[in-house]
Amino acid sequence: MGMTSSQRLQETLSHREPDRVPYVLPATMHPSREMGLTIKDYFSRPGNVVAGQIRLQKKFGNDILCCYPFAALEILAWGGEAIYFDDGPPNAGAPIIKNPEDILRLQPPEIKGNPALQGILQATTDLKAIVGDDTPIAGVIVSPLSLPIMQMGFEAYLDVIYERPDLLEHLLRINTEYCVAWANSQLQAGAASIMYSDPAFSPSIMSPDFLERYGLPIAMNVVSRIKGSVMIHLASGKGMSVVDEISRAGFIAMSASAEEDLASLKAVCQGKLGLVGNLNALEMRYWCAEEVESEVKKAIAQAGPGGGFVLSDNHGEIPFLVDEEILLGVAEAVHHWGQYPLDWVTSDEA
Numbered sequence: 001m002g003m004t005s006s007q008r009l010q011e012t013l014s015h016r017e018p019d020r021v022p023y024v025l026p027a028t029m030h031p032s033r034e035m036g037l038t039i040k041d042y043f044s045r046p047g048n049v050v051a052g053q054i055r056l057q058k059k060f061g062n063d064i065l066c067c068y069p070f071a072a073l074e075i076l077a078w079g080g081e082a083i084y085f086d087d088g089p090p091n092a093g094a095p096i097i098k099n100p101e102d103i104l105r106l107q108p109p110e111i112k113g114n115p116a117l118q119g120i121l122q123a124t125t126d127l128k129a130i131v132g133d134d135t136p137i138a139g140v141i142v143s144p145l146s147l148p149i150m151q152m153g154f155e156a157y158l159d160v161i162y163e164r165p166d167l168l169e170h171l172l173r174i175n176t177e178y179c180v181a182w183a184n185s186q187l188q189a190g191a192a193s194i195m196y197s198d199p200a201f202s203p204s205i206m207s208p209d210f211l212e213r214y215g216l217p218i219a220m221n222v223v224s225r226i227k228g229s230v231m232i233h234l235a236s237g238k239g240m241s242v243v244d245e246i247s248r249a250g251f252i253a254m255s256a257s258a259e260e261d262l263a264s265l266k267a268v269c270q271g272k273l274g275l276v277g278n279l280n281a282l283e284m285r286y287w288c289a290e291e292v293e294s295e296v297k298k299a300i301a302q303a304g305p306g307g308g309f310v311l312s313d314n315h316g317e318i319p320f321l322v323d324e325e326i327l328l329g330v331a332e333a334v335h336h337w338g339q340y341p342l343d344w345v346t347s348d349e350a
Contacts, residue, residue, distance in 0.1 A: 002019050002020075003018055003019045004133075004134040004135070005022065005062075005063035005064070005134060005135040005136060006133055006134055006135060006136050006192070008020070008022045008063055009022050009063060009064065009136055009310070011307065012274065012307040012308055012309060012310065013229075013252055013253060013274045013307075013308065013310075014307070015270075015271050015274075015306060015307050015308045016306075016307045017305075017306065017307045017340040017341065017342075018307065018340060019339070019340060020334070020335065020338045020339045020340060021300055021304050021309060021310075021311055021334055021338030021340075022063040022064075022310045022311070023061075023062070023063055023310060023311040023312060023330075023331070023334045023338070024062045024063055024064040024276075024310065024311075024312045025056070025060045025062060025312070025313070025318060025327050025330060025331065026066065026312065026313065026316055026317055026318055027056060027060070027318040027322070027324075027327060028052075028066070028069060028070070028089075028317055028318075029042070029088075029089065029320045030052075030056070030318075030320065030324065030327075031048075031051070031052030031053075031055045031056060032048075032052070033320075034055060035048065035051070035052070035055075038084075038086065039084060039085065039086065039087075039088075039089075039090070039320070040084040040090070043069045043070065043090070045119075046067075046119045046120070046122040046123035046126065047123075047126070049067050049069055049119075049123045050067065050123050050126045050127045050130070053065045053066070053067065053127055054127075054130065057131075057135065059324070059327075059328070060327055060328065060330075060331045061331050061335075062135075063135070063136075063310070064135070064136055064137075064138050064310070065127060065131065065135055065136070065137045065138070066137065066138045066139075066140065066195075067120050067123035067124045067127055067137065068120055068138075068139065068140035068195075069120070070082075070089045070090050070317075071089075071092075071142055071150070071197065072089070072090045072091055072092040072093075072150065073090075073116050073120070074092075074142050074147060074150060075092040075093065075096060075150050075151070076115075076116040077109045077114055077116040077117050078096050078108075078109055078151065079096060079109070080092065080093055080094065080095075080096040081093030081094065087320050087321060088319070088320055089317060089320075092150040095150075095151060095152045095153050095156065096151055096152075097148075097151050097152035097156070097171075098152075100156075100159070100160055100164050100167050101167075103160075103167045103170055103171045103174075104167070104170065106171070106174055107174075108174050108175070108177060108178035108181075109178065111181055111182060111185045117182065117185070120186070120189075121185060121186065121189040122189075124137055124139065124186060124189040124190045124191055125189045125190050127190070128189070128190030129190075136192035136193065137190055137191045137192055138191060138192065138193055138194070138195050139183060139186030139187060139189075139191030139193070139194045139195070140186075140194070140195045140197060141179045141182050141183045141186075141194060141195075141196060141197065142179075142197045142198075143175075143179065143196055143197060143198035143200070143201065143218070143219070143222070144172050144175035144176045144178075144179050144218050144222065145172070145175075145198055145200045145201060145206075145214060145215050145218055145219075146197065146198050146199055146200040146201075147175045147179070148160075148171060148172075148175070149199075149200065151171075161210065168214075172214065172218060176218060176221060176222060179222055180222055180225045180226060183222070183226045183228075183230075184225075184226060184227050187226070187227055187228045191228070192228070192229075193228055193229045193230065193231065193252075194226055194228060194229070194230045194231075195230075195231055195232075195233050195316075196219070196222070196223070196230050196231065196232045196233065196251070197233050197235060197316070198215075198219070198232055198233070198234065198235075199234055199235040199236070199237050200215065201215045201219065201232065201234060201237075201239075201242065201245075201246075202234040202235075202237025202238055202239055202242070202257075203237075203238065203241050203242060204234075204237040204238045204257075205237055208241075211242065211245065212245075215245070216245050216248065216249060219232070219245075219246075219249035219250075219251075220248070220249045220250060223249055223250040223251060224250060229252045230250070230251055230252065231251055231252055231253035231254060231255075231274070231276065232246055232249075232251045232253075232254050232255070233254075233255040233276070233316050234254070234255050234257065235255070235315055235316055236257055236258070236259075236314050236315045237257060238257045238259055238260050239254055239255065239256070239257065239260070239265075240260050240264070240265055240268065243265075243268050243269060243272075243273065246273060247272050247273055251273065252273070252274060253273055253274030253275065253276055253310070254269070254273050254274075254275065254276070255275075255276050255277050255278075255314065255316065256275045256276065256277030256278035256303070256314065257277065257278060257314055258277070258278050258279070258280040258281075258283075258314040260278070261302075262275075262277070262278050262298075262299060262302040262303050263302035263303070265303075266302060266303040266308070266309070269308065270306065270308065271306075271308070273308075274308045274309065274310065275303050275308060275309050275310070276309075276310045276312050277299075277311075277312055277313070277314045278299060278303075278312075278313075278314045279295055279296070279299060279311070279312065279313045279314060279330070280295075280313070280314055281313035281314055281315045281317070281318050281319060281322070282315075282319065284313065284318065284319075284322050284326055285319060285321055285322045285323070285326070287326055287329075289329055292326055292329035292330055292333060293329065293333045293336075293337075296311065296330055296333035296334055296337060296338075297333065297337045299311055300334070300337050300338050300342065300345075301342070301345045304338065304340075304342050304345070305342055305345055311330075311334055311338070
């Protein structure tokens, strides 16, 4: 009898080899099509999201489930708006911080009674009642460092960083308290761990000085106060140069960018951080069956030996236009090539 998904994840994140490489295909929007709903309607009810996660697990075999629908939901929680599309994820609407001085009047949303947040908590609780302890549910927060990109827009955020450090520190403090409370609420609702979404922690986005001054201290503060394990997701951003900082902050795992050499990243993270990735979600749409198998096999060969690897896409959200046949091919390839021990892996393939 094989391991449950929870056992498989626990084993691999303990840097041991489970029965096979665990994987997750976060095709969060895809169930809407099968259920005959628009993306907006699908995300409008917690019950739809629960049903969608069960469909994804049954169809693709995901080892991790997640009731967090889309990042722009954070702006809904703060009183803003989301812009919906027919074939892609909702985007954040107009900034809720229209000028820097608005930061001084900003109040973090209460978790209790907030419709946007309560919907996720309800879905998490309902999904937990269905899957029990066999399949872990991941909660998600957008980090205090990355949240301002949606709250005020990237250019305005940069202006505050360089021109108003007083306002910056005030905003980061507010966001930190919100993120800790939001993470712990998801854990209490039934999530097994938290994904700390932080593209701004990547040196692809922010300077090393900014990360050292703000990114690392904030991450250490938040992670130390979350009552569960936390992984950091850089949303396609590179992370090789900040592996030490990610480890020091207390994360158990990090995302792997499609733009980095996975074998080199695994060598740096071996025994220290788990890796999640790194299939190219944008190129995936155009893969043929041979490419699907080749890409999965290559990722497993580079990062699978010794455990510590969860195969997924590099961004954390598979585009709506990626055909389900491609995703079924990925799942099939993992089951074929991801069975431990990985006796087929040679130095040439890695």
